[in-house]
Amino acid sequence: xxxxxxxxxxxxxxxxxxxxxxxxxxxxxxxxxxxxxxxxxxxxxxxxxxxxxxxxxxxxxxxxxxxxxxxxxxxxxxxxxxxxxxxxxxxxxxxxxxxxxxxxxxxxxxxxxxxxxxxxxxxxxxxxxxxxxxxxxxxxxxxxxxxxxxxxxxxxxxxxxxxxxxxxxxxxxxxxxxxxxxxxxxxxxxxxxxxxxxxxxxxxxxxxxxxxxxxxxxxxxxxxxxxxxxxxxxxxxxxxxxxxxxxxxxxxxxxxxxxxxxxxxxxxxxxxxxxxxxxxxxxxxxxxxxxxxxxxxxxxxxxxxxxxxxxxxxxxxxxxxxxxxxxxxxxxxxxxxxxxxxxxxxxxxxxxxxxxxxxxxxxxxxxxxxxxxxxxxxxxxxxxxxxxxxxxxxxxxxxxxxxxxxxxxxxxxxxxxxxxxxxxxxxxxxxxxxxxxxxxxxxxxxxxxxxxxxxxxxxxxxxxxxxxxxxxxxxxxxxxxxxxxxxxxxxxxxxxxxxxxxxxxxxxxxxxxxxxxxxxxxxxxxxxxxxxxxxxxxxxxxxxxxxxxxxxxxxxxxxxxxxxxxxxxxxxxxxxxxxxxxxxxxxxxxxxxxxxxxxxxxxxxxxxxxxxxxxxxxxxxxxxxxxxxxxxxxxxxxxxxxxxxxxxxxxxxxxxxxxxxxxxxxxxxxxxxxxxxxxxxxxxxxxxxxxxxxxxxxxxxxxxxxxxxxxxxxxxxxxxxxxxxxxxxxxxxxxxxxxxxxxxxxxxxxxxxxxxxxxxxxxxxxxxxxxxxxxxxxxxxxxxxxxxxxx
DNA sequence: AGCTGTGGCAGGGAGG
DNA sequence: CCTCCCTGCCAC
Numbered sequence: 001x002x003x004x005x006x007x008x009x010x011x012x013x014x015x016x017x018x019x020x021x022x023x024x025x026x027x028x029x030x031x032x033x034x035x036x037x038x039x040x041x042x043x044x045x046x047x048x049x050x051x052x053x054x055x056x057x058x059x060x061x062x063x064x065x066x067x068x069x070x071x072x073x074x075x076x077x078x079x080x081x082x083x084x085x086x087x088x089x090x091x092x093x094x095x096x097x098x099x100x101x102x103x104x105x106x107x108x109x110x111x112x113x114x115x116x117x118x119x120x121x122x123x124x125x126x127x128x129x130x131x132x133x134x135x136x137x138x139x140x141x142x143x144x145x146x147x148x149x150x151x152x153x154x155x156x157x158x159x160x161x162x163x164x165x166x167x168x169x170x171x172x173x174x175x176x177x178x179x180x181x182x183x184x185x186x187x188x189x190x191x192x193x194x195x196x197x198x199x200x201x202x203x204x205x206x207x208x209x210x211x212x213x214x215x216x217x218x219x220x221x222x223x224x225x226x227x228x229x230x231x232x233x234x235x236x237x238x239x240x241x242x243x244x245x246x247x248x249x250x251x252x253x254x255x256x257x258x259x260x261x262x263x264x265x266x267x268x269x270x271x272x273x274x275x276x277x278x279x280x281x282x283x284x285x286x287x288x289x290x291x292x293x294x295x296x297x298x299x300x301x302x303x304x305x306x307x308x309x310x311x312x313x314x315x316x317x318x319x320x321x322x323x324x325x326x327x328x329x330x331x332x333x334x335x336x337x338x339x340x341x342x343x344x345x346x347x348x349x350x351x352x353x354x355x356x357x358x359x360x361x362x363x364x365x366x367x368x369x370x371x372x373x374x375x376x377x378x379x380x381x382x383x384x385x386x387x388x389x390x391x392x393x394x395x396x397x398x399x400x401x402x403x404x405x406x407x408x409x410x411x412x413x414x415x416x417x418x419x420x421x422x423x424x425x426x427x428x429x430x431x432x433x434x435x436x437x438x439x440x441x442x443x444x445x446x447x448x449x450x451x452x453x454x455x456x457x458x459x460x461x462x463x464x465x466x467x468x469x470x471x472x473x474x475x476x477x478x479x480x481x482x483x484x485x486x487x488x489x490x491x492x493x494x495x496x497x498x499x500x501x502x503x504x505x506x507x508x509x510x511x512x513x514x515x516x517x518x519x520x521x522x523x524x525x526x527x528x529x530x531x532x533x534x535x536x537x538x539x540x541x542x543x544x545x546x547x548x549x550x551x552x553x554x555x556x557x558x559x560x561x562x563x564x565x566x567x568x569x570x571x572x573x574x575x576x577x578x579x580x581x582x583x584x585x586x587x588x589x590x591x592x593x594x595x596x597x598x599x600x601x602x603x604x605x606x607x608x609x610x611x612x613x614x615x616x617x618x619x620x621x622x623x624x625x626x627x628x629x630x631x632x633x634x635x636x637x638x639x640x641x642x643x644x645x646x647x648x649x650x651x652x653x654x655x656x657x658x659x660x661x662x663x664x665x666x667x668x669x670x671x672x673x674x675x676x677x678x679x680x681x682x683x684x685x686x687x688x689x690x691x692x693x694x695x696x697x698x699x700x701x702x703x704x705x706x707x708x709x710x711x712x713x714x715x716x717x718x719x720x721x722x723x724x725x726x727x728x729x730x731x732x733x734x735x736x737x738x739x740x741x742x743x744x745x746x747x748x749x750x751x752x753x754x755x756x757x758x759x760x761x762x763x764x765x766x767x768x769x770x771x772x773x774x775x776x777x778x779x780x781x782x783x784x785x786x787x788x789x790x791x
Numbered sequence: 792a793g794c795t796g797t798g799g800c801a802g803g804g805a806g807g
Numbered sequence: 808c809c810t811c812c813c814t815g816c817c818a819c
Contacts, residue, residue: 243792244792244793245792245793246792246793246794247793247794248793248794248795250795250796250816250817252815252816253793253794258792258793359793360793361793361794361795362795363794363795363796364793364794364795366795388796389796389797390797391797392796392797392798392819393796393797393798393818393819394798395797395798395799395818395819414819476795477795477796478795479795479796480795480796481795481796482795482796483795483796483797484794484795484796486794487795495796499796499797524798524799524818524819525797525798525818525819526819527818527819572799572800573798573799573800573818574798574799574800574817574818574819575799575800575817575818588817588818589799589800589816589817589818590799590800590801590815590816590817590818591799591800591801591816591817593817594800594801594815594816594817595815595816595817596801596802596815596816597801597816645814645815645816646815646816648814648815662813663804663812663813663814664803664804664805664812664813664814665803665804666803666804666813666814666815667803668815697803697804698802698803698804699803699804726801726802
């Protein structure tokens with residue numbers, strides 16, 4: 001049976017499994033020797049927090065009390081697979097709710113715990129919960145947003161402070177209905193009761209909100225508790241279950257309070273926006289208003305009210321605030337429509353419900369596919385392998401400067417293709433589910449892409465696109481799963497084989513392009529930017545050229561043109577700018593564009609790069625002179641020179657690691673502590689530097705951005721002029737030293753002449769393939785650089 | 792109660 | 808000055 005389609009017919013489908021009431025059921029893996037010998041390590045067994053759960057079901061169990069740190073009190077194991085299977089079936093019949101959880105090993109116990117919602121790892125839930133065979137448009141989605149009153153003098157709203165309260169509850173759905181519960185005509189307890197009534201009557205499948213986990217739901221629950229109201233919005237009449245959770249987005253993670261409403265699913269567009277941004281990296285903030293504008297969902301006549309002015313508007317212009325709140329829920333609906341569809345379609349393939357899938361990382365998704373099949377075939381599963389990958393993608397730069405024209409070629413789905421062609425899979429995965437599902441997902445994605453071409457309406461297109469992108473997300477995670485040190489089926493050596501093969505393929509392509517008289521400028525993992533040979537003129541020529549190069553590739557690996565550009569400014573590895581044929585400039589890399597770079601610096605770099613790409617040396621000079629003057633004259637505002645950084649640690653863990661000398665004090669944390677901000681890891685803080693000389697200690701001379709006033713500007717001019725110098729130095733590789741000094745000097749505008757100044761193109765010596773620890777190499781001061789003719 | 796990976800650049804603190 | 812180490816941010 002196709003593991004991806006498991007449970008897609010009614011015979012195979014198993015209804016939701018979980019604990020009942022406050023009785024919790026957990027799944028454990030037990031060391032093989034206790035039950036049955038096998039070539040693998042673990043069998044699944046149950047752990048229950050209350051053994052009477054199983055006794056109630058008449059299951060014969062072996063119960064042992066644990067002591068010490070383990071917070072579960074009882075263990076139960078089964079003497080045979082059939083007994084366990086019977087127990088699962090019984091539970092299924094008797095327990096209608098859902099669960100959630102995770103995996104953890106206990107070093108001192110022969111158990112591997114699946115703290116995850118016991119059985120959702122193993123078994124499919126009801127068709128309605130997994131939305132098998134349904135379309136996104138069939139869901140009933142309700143959007144919710146609350147506005148709160150903040151007592152004077154406070155910076156943040158707080159559900160526990162006297163005077164703070166809910167003033168508006170804005171609601172809408174995807175069937176054209178919208179409504180405001182208005183605190184002018186109702187008491188707050190009446191508002192809350194009305195909300196519970198409306199949710200139960202409307203009976204939506206999904207409840208959506210922007211930052212609903214961390215703000216709206218906790219606030220609502222706190223207020224309900226104060227009024228003694230049961231927030232019973234579950235389909236079974238129960239109130240939400242709350243637990244702390246965290247979601248990781250590439251290098252950072254955010255904490256949030258997950259809520260589960262029985263029978264419904266919660267979608268937090270704040271999390272979805274961040275998840276989207278880990279791939280695109282183009283959002284400046286994750287706020288609703290910014291995100292709605294970014295995606296083009298903001299109406300022209302949309303009302304904007306600064307968060308700190310909400311209470312004022314409530315007192316003076318409540319009607320405007322009502323419109324504002326309705327605009328919020330509408331934007332939430334549109335955002336969610338755009339960002340949650342792929343999770344919806346993924347749900348149909350995974351043994352998790354929609355709300356869980358939207359919160360889950362990709363490794364957990366892959367593992368659930370594997371686990372489901374292993375349990376179905378009643379096969380034991382391995383323990384995670386310790387260790388780490390040793391290799392990654394190949395990245396290199398061959399030229400700096402302005403080059404043209406540019407073709408960008410990508411090896412399509414490099415790592416997945418390698419895994420399929422070279423048959424790379426976890427070594428401890430005898431059932432072959434890894435390769436089978438990867439192959440099947442790839443096949444389904446190609447089929448979806450083909451049918452997209454035949455789609456007639458825009459709605460159909462976007463639906464198929466969501467489907468194929470949900471395949472893509474999973475497919476691209478298979479490689480990451482191999483190297484994940486907590487994955488049950490991980491295989492570090494296999495992960496290394498994948499990346500090494502990828503590196504080889506890239507090097508082959510680089511050689512082939514060079515031998516065909518193309519000029520490779522920059523490469524990274526699976527893509528190459530190069531200048532085609534002079535004989536290649538038209539777009540068709542380029543296509544033929546790429547086709548010819550692609551002939552050297554192994555079977556199953558395909559090359560495609562990912563983009564064509566007028567010019568490229570190549571700066572450093574993973575740092576470059578592109579000038580498209582649409583005259584748009586795209587800047588890549590943390591040293592040229594980064595959210596932690598001050599706004600004035602980002603603008604300076606952007607405009608400077610624009611000048612370089614257009615060979616406008618005069619413009620570059622005046623850009624520098626003007627900015628230098630503005631900084632000196634205090635003509636910038638706090639928004640221009642503020643630095644915004646993410647606080648990745650909690651205050652406790654920051655202070656602990658500073659105390660133990662593990663890390664140094666940092667301005668961002670110090671400023672947050674000094675201002676008594678209450679932050680969660682993942683929150684961002686904006687600050688600026690004060691003091692009167694450039695050699696300040698940053699963490700001792702910083703203030704929150706709010707502390708700055710135009711009347712008494714106390715930003716450290718010397719520091720920011722030094723920053724400007726740091727930004728200009730990024731242009732150093734593009735000019736002769738004397739030209740560089742001329743351009744970035746305060747010489748009078750009319751005295752400056754760009755004559756004779758050219759943008760340099762330099763060849764950068766390629767990194768050694770095998771870094772041999774050889775004396776000669778170490779003594780060499782710098783990579784060899786050849787100066788070449790400018791363009 | 793949860794978490795996919797490596798490679799690369801920049802900036803700051805601390806100590807030589 | 809310089810180097811080391813760390814964190815943050817980004818490309819893929």
